[in-house]
Amino acid sequence: MSVVEWTRYRLAGAIDEPVSLRGALRTIGVTSLVSVVLVGTLFPLYWTVNTSFKPAAETQTFPPTFTPETFTIAPYIELLTGQGSAVLTNSVVVSVGATVLAMVIGVPAGYAYARNPGKIGGKHLAFWILSLRMFPPIAPILPLFFMFRRLNMIDTYPVMMILYLTFNVPLVVWLMRSFFQDIPQAVEEAAIMDGYSRLEAFFKVSLPLVSPGIVTTTLLVWIFSWNEFQFALVFTRNAAQTYPVIIPSLVGGHATLWNQVAALSIIAMIPIIAISVLMQKRLVRGLTLGAVKG
Amino acid sequence: MASSTDDAGGHRSTGLSSYVRNEHLEYWFAVPALAILLALVIFPMIWSLWTSFTDLNLSIASANGAFVGFENYAELLANDRFWNSIANTAYYVGIGVTVEFVLGFAIALFMANYIRGRLATVLFTLLLLPMMMAPIVAGLIWRLLFQESFGPINYALGSLGVGQPPWLSDTAMSLNSVLIADVWQWTPFMILILYTGRLSISQDLYEAAKIDGADRWFTFRHVTLPQMKGVVAIALLLRAMDAFKFFDKMFVMTGGGPGTSSELGAYYNYLLGFSSFSMGKATAMSWLLLLFAVVLANIFLYVLEQGEGGDRVV
Numbered sequence: 001m002s003v004v005e006w007t008r009y010r011l012a013g014a015i016d017e018p019v020s021l022r023g024a025l026r027t028i029g030v031t032s033l034v035s036v037v038l039v040g041t042l043f044p045l046y047w048t049v050n051t052s053f054k055p056a057a058e059t060q061t062f063p064p065t066f067t068p069e070t071f072t073i074a075p076y077i078e079l080l081t082g083q084g085s086a087v088l089t090n091s092v093v094v095s096v097g098a099t100v101l102a103m104v105i106g107v108p109a110g111y112a113y114a115r116n117p118g119k120i121g122g123k124h125l126a127f128w129i130l131s132l133r134m135f136p137p138i139a140p141i142l143p144l145f146f147m148f149r150r151l152n153m154i155d156t157y158p159v160m161m162i163l164y165l166t167f168n169v170p171l172v173v174w175l176m177r178s179f180f181q182d183i184p185q186a187v188e189e190a191a192i193m194d195g196y197s198r199l200e201a202f203f204k205v206s207l208p209l210v211s212p213g214i215v216t217t218t219l220l221v222w223i224f225s226w227n228e229f230q231f232a233l234v235f236t237r238n239a240a241q242t243y244p245v246i247i248p249s250l251v252g253g254h255a256t257l258w259n260q261v262a263a264l265s266i267i268a269m270i271p272i273i274a275i276s277v278l279m280q281k282r283l284v285r286g287l288t289l290g291a292v293k294g
Numbered sequence: 295m296a297s298s299t300d301d302a303g304g305h306r307s308t309g310l311s312s313y314v315r316n317e318h319l320e321y322w323f324a325v326p327a328l329a330i331l332l333a334l335v336i337f338p339m340i341w342s343l344w345t346s347f348t349d350l351n352l353s354i355a356s357a358n359g360a361f362v363g364f365e366n367y368a369e370l371l372a373n374d375r376f377w378n379s380i381a382n383t384a385y386y387v388g389i390g391v392t393v394e395f396v397l398g399f400a401i402a403l404f405m406a407n408y409i410r411g412r413l414a415t416v417l418f419t420l421l422l423l424p425m426m427m428a429p430i431v432a433g434l435i436w437r438l439l440f441q442e443s444f445g446p447i448n449y450a451l452g453s454l455g456v457g458q459p460p461w462l463s464d465t466a467m468s469l470n471s472v473l474i475a476d477v478w479q480w481t482p483f484m485i486l487i488l489y490t491g492r493l494s495i496s497q498d499l500y501e502a503a504k505i506d507g508a509d510r511w512f513t514f515r516h517v518t519l520p521q522m523k524g525v526v527a528i529a530l531l532l533r534a535m536d537a538f539k540f541f542d543k544m545f546v547m548t549g550g551g552p553g554t555s556s557e558l559g560a561y562y563n564y565l566l567g568f569s570s571f572s573m574g575k576a577t578a579m580s581w582l583l584l585l586f587a588v589v590l591a592n593i594f595l596y597v598l599e600q601g602e603g604g605d606r607v608v
Contacts, residue, residue, distance in 0.1 A: 108323035
């Protein structure tokens with residue numbers, strides 16, 4: 001009996017009615033395609049987890065071990081008692097600070113462009129703000145480096161938070177603009193009729209209404225700041241070094257601490273995965289800059 | 295402007311005059327963002343445009359910023375290493391984004407057509423996981439996977455008797471190996487955008503096509519594609535821009551080597567500034583890169599608009 005026939009009979013038995021050969025073939029095709037794609041996607045992630053629980057010596061053995069021969073959580077402990085805790089703390093401070101700053105500056109601007117773009121440069125200026133995000137960062141990086149070096153601000157928390165504004169503010173303005181556009185202006189007008197000022201109407205009516213959008217935007221901005229590498233590579237040395245910057249040094253030079261690289265990666269990924277699973281649909285809109293109303 | 299109170303979403307306002315009267319609110323709300331962007335992006339870029347016409351080099355005391363005209367640009371355009379990095383970037387962006395798009399589109403449509411319910415949610419979540427890794431981490435993990443002597447990929451290939459390709463130490467393969475890691479990480483981004491875009495097309499359109507007796511290809515060509523035009527444009531543009539400006543993966547996987555076989559433009563630019571400290575040349579190169587990016591993005595959007603009867607896409 002061939003595999004195809006076997007599947008056909010199995011399926012027929014399972015759902016208690018005859019299944020066409022075509023249907024059986026399709027089931028096999030779909031299943032195998034999905035498996036190939038899934039294995040390709042998940043294997044590198046599995047290898048990261050696998051490596052993070054090995055002692056350093058076992059990460060470079062031949063043949064490679066597909067499950068840890070000596071299972072250990074030492075890489076995590078060594079990392080967190082070593083430089084890992086410092087860089088993770090830096091990453092938390094920088095990414096949270098950068099996110100708060102970008103939201104405080106960007107949300108009101110997004111509101112302004114949603115309500116009255118004509119007063120502040122119109123749609124073209126709004127689109128120009130978005131396009132800043134797409135430009136290669138190398139053009140402004142060099143001059144900014146000199147500017148901040150003259151101010152003695154290299155390798156400090158504030159400089160990183162300020163630098164991340166260059167790509168975070170355009171994202172916040174553009175996203176919040178699309179979220180505010182979904183709130184009818186009439187809601188604010190009704191509040192004004194009831195005696196609110198425009199500023200009060202913004203803070204007490206529109207802002208609460210748009211809070212799901214604020215949550216989404218905050219998370220996206222945070223993820224981008226958390227994983228950023230190129231600015232951090234140029235502008236930090238030690239005191240403000242974020243976690244992506246030390247990762248290459250763990251396997252460069254004399255050290256080959258692949259297990260600690262893997263452990264640090266897993267620690268850094270956990271919050272992002274948790275958030276993404278919880279907010280999957282909302283994140284889509286952010287990643288597509290509002291092109292898909294997710 | 296004063297008489298028109300339509301907001302951008304097209305909602306007709308009730309014509310409440312006090313709403314319009316507080317017209318300074320927009321200024322105060324927008325000015326901080328505009329000022330920050332002006333200070334952090336526009337002024338530095340003007341400075342870098344000026345520097346690109348000088349001989350400023352931080353490692354040579356005599357090269358203190360005298361005006362040299364187009365010398366930096368001319369030197370770059372006559373430099374093989376510059377053109378090598380540009381060619382590598384073009385290959386990396388062109389092949390990478392194309393493969394990611396084709397794979398991502400195929401998987402997205404496949405999922406939308408064949409997979410339903412809970413399974414779809416679980417699968418979608420699993421497929422998106424690579425995106426959550428920092429690109430630099432993804433690069434390092436792939437370097438480990440590609441390890442010639444003890445990496446799992448060569449171990450598997452070796453036991454199948456295929457041999458052990460020198461993934462990262464061969465000049466012909468190094469950039470392709472970085473590309474594989476890039477495709478692994480960012481195909482999910484394409485799936486995310488295209489799958490969501492496909493699901494937001496009204497099911498009525500497909501039922502109408504079915505009633506009219508349209509076959510699968512016809513439905514794809516005349517329902518799915520036109521409906522997804524804008525989403526496809528955004529996906530391609532965002533991916534191309536990111537592939538163009540980031541060098542994280544290449545940095546940790548090959549460092550541009552062996553030799554300069556996998557050196558990307560953004561990385562060569564970084565080296566000019568922070569390794570050889572010739573600021574004049576580095577700023578000139580970032581302007582050339584910027585020029586390439588802007589020209590290519592505009593050609594892309596123009597072609598897309600022409601191909602679809604001249605509608606605005608983005």
